[in-house]
Amino acid sequence: MKAQEVKDLDEHELKAQVHEIQEQLFRFRFQMSMGHTDGLKKARNLKKDLARVYTEMRARELAAAKD
Numbered sequence: 001m002k003a004q005e006v007k008d009l010d011e012h013e014l015k016a017q018v019h020e021i022q023e024q025l026f027r028f029r030f031q032m033s034m035g036h037t038d039g040l041k042k043a044r045n046l047k048k049d050l051a052r053v054y055t056e057m058r059a060r061e062l063a064a065a066k067d
Contacts, residue, residue, distance in 0.1 A: 001017075001049045001052065001053075003052055003056075006052045006053055006056045007056060009056075011057075011060070014053055014056060014057050015057075017049075017053050018050065018053050018054070018057075021046055021049055021050045021053065022050070024046055025043065025046050025047070025050070028042060028043055028046065029043075
């Protein structure tokens with residue numbers, strides 16, 4: 001997910017995206033513990049996407065507090 005895509009989402013979609021990414025990470029970690037998958041690249045990308053979403057949510061929160 002690109003940063004611009006995250007900025008285009010509204011507040012409700014951002015929260016939904018956080019929930020979806022967290023669920024994907026949970027499933028991925030579970031698969032890793034069972035030995036079914038071995039690709040760390042997907043986990044890294046999911047973590048980066050989650051960080052992008054959290055960053056955008058915080059930026060909006062700070063912008064709203066400033067006004």
